[in-house]
Amino acid sequence: MLSTETIDGVLIVRVEERRLDASKAPLFKEHVSAALGGDVNRLVLDLGQVEFIDSSGLGVIVSVLKRLGPSGSLAIASANSAVRRLFSLTRMDRVFILYDTPQSAIENLRA
Amino acid sequence: MLSTETIDGVLIVRVEERRLDASKAPLFKEHVSAALGGDVNRLVLDLGQVEFIDSSGLGVIVSVLKRLGPSGSLAIASANSAVRRLFSLTRMDRVFILYDTPQSAIENLRA
Amino acid sequence: MSSSLSLKIDSDLAGVGPVARAVRALCSETLDELALDELELGVVEALNNVIKHGYAGQKGSLVQVRVGLKADKVVVEIIDQAPPMPPSALQPSDPWAGIDAAEPQDLPEGGMGLALIQMTMDEVAYSSRKGVNTLTLTKLLSRK
């Protein structure tokens, strides 16, 4: 469901599902929680393989942001047009920054 | 429906349709025929934008090969897996060479 | 071309994705990509709600999806026989009110489905008669 990598203290979580929807949200939440160790507070969510997210999937992403706490940051990378539309409809594009590639997200979190 | 380009005497026909099927085969045949001037005999059919071809579309491709005559050659470029499957099911992969890119097709036709 | 499609699926969240993609595919020559993205999202949220809330997440019941392609619009009907939605559910709501000033801790994690249905569709209607609920979602064709 996901794979992770750490670069310069930034945790990259690559979602390996085509759809993050209500049928997968509970398991997705478990897996991301497990990936978040105690001291991670900068995270890039790589959505390059994701074609579709619904409100349940978005809810999990918001819950991750909350878990990172006030000092944490969560950037979104490689969202396709359908996912970008979800973020703009729900105004979550004001809460999360959407980067075209994981690389540019990492650079910005590091800076 | 298609755009053309000539490189070193090789005519490249880029199909600008997602599906080449029975609903479009007659018009496709007209357009390719128009693109084939009198003295073209080496042609690359670039299927990079094509997601699906049925037997009617394949029939048009075969008709183009026939029009090129005994000294002509027709190479296929950038066929996706569905199109490759059609070519192998119909054994047309023994008649046409399928190249991954238009560039490699052109190089081989030129040589 | 005017055509209709009727799909019957089990009330299983795992079936929602394939059906939503089928609806999208059926409308793919009629709507543009942005409208297709919105349609797919609205249909998914509506089906999820029927299964999660109407049928309390239980498999084994039928949900019907009807798609009508008209000259000027696409109409998707979602038909179920679960207990109907409370009328209050359909009142316009904004789960993101005050989001600009909000702390992350205040952001909503749920309760966004109905608002998304309204935002992605041009018209939303709901009727419940003789134990049959019909949610009618309409997407108008953009005048190209």
Place this chain on the structure above:
Amino acid sequence: MSSSLSLKIDSDLAGVGPVARAVRALCSETLDELALDELELGVVEALNNVIKHGYAGQKGSLVQVRVGLKADKVVVEIIDQAPPMPPSALQPSDPWAGIDAAEPQDLPEGGMGLALIQMTMDEVAYSSRKGVNTLTLTKLLSRK
């Protein structure tokens, strides 16, 4: 999950693509990519035949497509009320016999549809009763 879908479309070649993609989407969690490619091709050829030959290329008649997702197979039925296929049409044929030795001029440009339907499907059955023709196409799930 066992589910069923029923699509009714006008006998218009322009409608075949969206319907075939909808069938593909519906089976997308059930079959692998290669099987989906084959299913889509077989369904397109069958629908084209009904419209081109059964209904002589005329719009205005109905063609119904039913998709059944079973535990071990996908069954697609194509139902029409056109004059039935001649029994000879269904005899196994090989439009590409002798293709290895053939000159380009001898390659077939048509007459490949029925052969492709047989090659892409695991089972093909045809019945014609009381003016209703049903072509049943079955794709078995590969045992993963």
